[in-house]
Amino acid sequence: MVRKILPLVLFLFTVFLMYSCSKSSSTPLDQIEDLSGEYISYGDNYQASTVVVKMNDDVYKMVQEGVESDIEGILLKQDDMLYGAMQDEQGVAVAIYQIKSDQICGMWYAGEGGLLPEVISKQTVEEVKGFEIKPLTGVELHTLYEVRGEIGGNEYNSILYIEPYGENTYDLLWEDAEGIQIGIGIVHGNSLTVAFFSEDYKFWGVTHYKIDDQGNLQGEWSSYGNWMVGEEFAEGVDSLQEMDEQVEEN
Known part of the structure; x- marks a missing residue:
């Protein structure tokens, strides 16, 4: 009886392994x-x-x-x-x-x-097609923002300038006590994605913002080599004077 069952068990085990490997290797990326x-x-x-x-x-x-x-x-x-x-x-x-x-x-x-x-x-692609680019509608980005952020338990503040460069693309510049960072961004739907970098390219990374109905920005960012995720909120203001007044009130 043992001799008859053992081959059957081995066969079923082999089928199970083949099914498991096939299933894991073909698991959809999403x-x-x-x-x-x-x-x-x-x-x-x-x-x-x-x-x-x-x-x-x-x-x-x-x-x-x-x-x-x-x-x-x-x-x-x-x-x-x-x-x-x-x-x-x-x-x-x-x-x-x-x-x-x-x-x-x-x-x-x-x-x-x-x-x-x-x-x-992971497979050959004969024709490359990007997904549809959806321009931001009904909301305009401010040209000046007051930024508050946190990463690794450390808080920071900076000023952010945004200027349109082309269709759905933007130039950005952050300024704080430590210096200047530059960025290039894409607007897609209700989000703004930015690659930022220092002037010497030694510090760089990615930021992704959600844009609300008032044009304010809230999102996450991470830098290459550090890999921690920070949080950032940028509130649109009309002038540096308005920003200073808000700071004095707080």
Whole structure:
């Protein structure tokens, strides 16, 4: 009896392993908690090998090879979206991706020109198409903001200037007691995603803001090499004098 049952048990166990491996390997990307792995990135005129590594709860490191120069990136995950900043020897770019079942689809912007599509996939993609760009409607961004933030238990304050650069793209500049940071941003729906960097490029990362009906900004950010997530709120003001008056009242 044992000899008859044993082959059956082994057969069923083998089938179970095959089913488990098949199921885990084909799990849709939008249903897994950790996106770490090797991918292929496709753009309009390029293909690159991409490695994604989880560094913190919702923060990933990304490295792309096979383009003109190696690109390092940081990705901030929120629900089914990834908001990123990338840097290479030519400068910094900002990106937005949507996590779909079989690929990560999005667009990036490098501070000039237009928005460019990109697909990150584990399979060959014959045609690259970014997801629809939805302009912000009914709300205008302020040109001047008072910023309050916190990261790692430390609070900070700064001034933020925002200027439109092109269709759905913006230039940004933060100023505080420690110096100046520069940013380039994309508006998509009711959100503003920004790649920020110091003038010497030694400090850089990504910020993602939600925009409310008054044009105020609230979101999260993280920097490359630190990987902690900070929170930030930026309230639109009409002038620096108004900002000073608010500070005196508080």
